[in-house]
Amino acid sequence: MSQRERMTVLQLIPAMDSGGAEVCVLEQSRALVGAGHRVLVGSAGGRLESQLQAAGAEAVRLHCGMKSLHWFRSILQLRRVLLSERVDVVDVHSRLPAWCLWFVLRLLPARQRPLVVHTVHGLNSLGYYSRIMLRATRVVAVSECVREHLRVMAGGQQTAGVVVIYRGVDSQRFSRRWPQSDGWRAEYLREHPEAIGRFLLLLPGRLSRGKGHVDLIRLLADLRAVGVEVQALCPGNTSGREHYVSELQSLAAALRVSDCLVFPGLREDLESIYAGVDVVLSLSSSPESFSLTTAEALATGVPVVGYDHGGAGELLRRIFSDGLVRPGDRGELFERVRRVLGGQLVPGPFPADLELSEMQRKTLELYEKIVSDRCRPGESG
Numbered sequence: 001m002s003q004r005e006r007m008t009v010l011q012l013i014p015a016m017d018s019g020g021a022e023v024c025v026l027e028q029s030r031a032l033v034g035a036g037h038r039v040l041v042g043s044a045g046g047r048l049e050s051q052l053q054a055a056g057a058e059a060v061r062l063h064c065g066m067k068s069l070h071w072f073r074s075i076l077q078l079r080r081v082l083l084s085e086r087v088d089v090v091d092v093h094s095r096l097p098a099w100c101l102w103f104v105l106r107l108l109p110a111r112q113r114p115l116v117v118h119t120v121h122g123l124n125s126l127g128y129y130s131r132i133m134l135r136a137t138r139v140v141a142v143s144e145c146v147r148e149h150l151r152v153m154a155g156g157q158q159t160a161g162v163v164v165i166y167r168g169v170d171s172q173r174f175s176r177r178w179p180q181s182d183g184w185r186a187e188y189l190r191e192h193p194e195a196i197g198r199f200l201l202l203l204p205g206r207l208s209r210g211k212g213h214v215d216l217i218r219l220l221a222d223l224r225a226v227g228v229e230v231q232a233l234c235p236g237n238t239s240g241r242e243h244y245v246s247e248l249q250s251l252a253a254a255l256r257v258s259d260c261l262v263f264p265g266l267r268e269d270l271e272s273i274y275a276g277v278d279v280v281l282s283l284s285s286s287p288e289s290f291s292l293t294t295a296e297a298l299a300t301g302v303p304v305v306g307y308d309h310g311g312a313g314e315l316l317r318r319i320f321s322d323g324l325v326r327p328g329d330r331g332e333l334f335e336r337v338r339r340v341l342g343g344q345l346v347p348g349p350f351p352a353d354l355e356l357s358e359m360q361r362k363t364l365e366l367y368e369k370i371v372s373d374r375c376r377p378g379e380s381g
Helices: 022-032 049-054 068-085 097-107 130-134 142-152 186-193 213-225 242-254 269-275 292-300 311-320 329-341 355-373
Strands: 008-012 038-043 057-059 089-092 115-120 138-141 162-164 201-202 231-235 277-281 304-307
Touching: 008 022, 008 068, 008 097, 008 304, 022 038, 022 049, 022 355, 038 049, 038 068, 049 057, 089 097, 089 355, 097 115, 097 130, 115 201, 115 355, 130 201, 138 142, 138 355, 142 162, 142 311, 186 269, 201 269, 201 311, 213 231, 213 329, 269 292, 277 292, 277 329, 292 304, 292 311, 304 311, 304 329
Parallel strands: 008 038, 008 089, 038 057, 089 115, 115 138, 138 162, 201 231, 201 277, 277 304
Antiparallel strands: none
8 A cells, every 4th residue: 555545544442531542542543644644533532532633533423332222323323434434444442342343344245344453452351252352454462461461362372463562652751861850859849848858759540449559558668667768659630539548548647657648639740750759660459451651651761660460560571670579579569669769770771662653653554554455355354
């Protein structure tokens, strides 16, 4: 396919609210529009939809990610969109929309079916419902651990149609500038004078169970017990999570580290915070598919200490193996953080294949290749 030929690409996702998959759709859409292609995004809407439209993508209201009567109606809506807009490629970012598309393809003759890409963002269950993500012209895994997960899902068979395209980090926004003592850190110490002379830790991510906040509070107590004074920041939206935050504050009080824990709310300046803290933590109790916050922090140059599983472990093994900790090992977490705080350990160079521009380039090349190779009707079904 000549790069001058214009493709029409439809991306399907349940909604365009905040989240890793949603941001990925936004970033891919920007690159596709920039390359001269037409982009439709089918979803139930959300706060990122205005950014999509500002980037030149077209929002299509589809409720194919909702388990309700709307879902059955969306099958017919999606069929109309595929036919009326003459879609070349559909990139599906979630399981329920993938099932919706599967049913639609059954209603279309082979010559009218678009090519299908499934981008797998999560380490989902291994059952029949999840295996729909393997039924595509190409399957994109956002990390090597996701590709291995898909191999297990396929019964241990080789998955030739799976390609790894890492979630990309914007290297202009998250540039290597750690450590930074002025800027954000100076402002933070003015607002929190009790933190002067302390190390600053950061645990980014949603304020939800399983993200490691309890492990963090126990770490704060262990560090204080040996005279290492720190303050930890847990940014995130506290609205609707007040009960959980209250539980964490009660635990901190019981362990006498209330003054070491700060909930600054939802922040949009993480690039400045990364550059101003001493250590970033990744303590999710369950493996995650990629861990974008780990990648962003490592791109900034700040040391990251995290559990050795999932995407976070994969990133740390490549860039900063000194930060690896056996999942849930309280003693090793304490020793590793204390060692990083007391040394001159810094992450290695940030790999080029983890940059946003590389993700966008590889995704565009994948679409163009499957369109140019299109010679087997019904391959996507």
